[in-house]
Amino acid sequence: MNTVLEIAIQAAIEGGKKIMEVYAQDFSVFTKEDSSPLTEADRQAHESIKAILAETNLPLLSEEGKLTPFEERKNWETFWLVDPLDGTKEFIKRNGEFTVNIALIKNGTPVLGVVFVPVTGMLYFGTEEKGSYYLELGSTDVTLSPEDIIAQAKALPSAQDAAVYTVVASRSHNTPETEAFIDEKRKKHGEVNTISAGSSLKLCLVAEGKAQVYPRLAPTMEWDTAAGHAVAKYAGCQVYDFKSNTELQYNKENLLNPWFVVERA
Incomplete structure (x- = not known):
């Protein structure tokens, strides 16, 4: 599971880099068939994440990828479920509250998840074997290896229950x-x-x-x-x-x- 987690972390960070490259520019907003917004950042992040996760030889279901028919994917025991840019409306508003979401699903249940916040560099991850952790990377310009990130991450929950x-x-x-x-x-x-x-x-x-x-x-x-x-x-x-x-x-x-x-x- 550690190897798969390292690949997912790498994919999330690289997807975040693509998002921030577009975020720094003027960008166009398109409308999908379901009336939800789409930007070049969604597309570029998808392609980057898809290429990295391909190392695992597991099927991929991504919001921005081709939607696999249920007749085929119902037989998938384990697969990647990805939103390359979750919060496109927040991206368009430029409020920083958007994420890269990468999950590994096994028999209908998420057994691994990575959430990366490109603007702040905050990374969250959780697995059924290790529990959940976070690490403030500070940006998408990350010098740490995924292995080092896992080693340095801090356990969740990180805060005491609020008085209110x-x-x-x-x-x-x-x-x-x-x-x-x-x-x-x-x-x-x-x-x-x-x-x-x-x-x-x-x-x-x-x-x-x-x-x-x-x-x-x-x-x-x-x-x-x-x-x-x-x-x-x-x-x-x-x-x-x-x-x-x-x-x-x-x-x-x-x-x-x-x-x-x-x-x-």
Whole structure:
């Protein structure tokens, strides 16, 4: 697993480099068939990540790649699930709250996840064997080898539980249902603090211990959550379907996630 983790970390950092090269320029914004935005950064990061992960000879399902029919991918026991640029809206706003998400899925469950924040150089990773860790690399200009990064990383959660119960919510996709969820937490805990963030950073904030819960009562796709799911899960959190209370599953015929909650156990 360490070798596979090293490859995933390398892929995430290299994808982040491609993103920052575009971020430093004037860039065009295109609209995909589902009306979501797309930039050259999404495409370049995808190609870079795809080339590096190819070393593992495992199948790849990427938001920006060709969508493999379910009849073929339903037979995949282990595969990569990637969002080369999660938070394209945040990228376009230039607020820094976007990530590279790389997850390894085995039998529908994320067994490894890497989340990289190109603007800050913050790297999160989690595996079922090692637990979850983070390291502040500072930028995409990284001199450390993936092996050294793993050796120097610090265990999650990194923060003590806040005195005030804290809910993390979406920067761009808040809903009335989310507000109702927060109101229920106020009834239970009294004072509730809310913080906003973009992309898979929200899952990582719960993994870090900086928030107790993240309700996502709005649409997401599997590639949006898989890497952060692994980081949160192996940091001692639960990632579960809002209605059924069962753990989120991946490689479904319909790649749309149900509403879900990330909660520190």
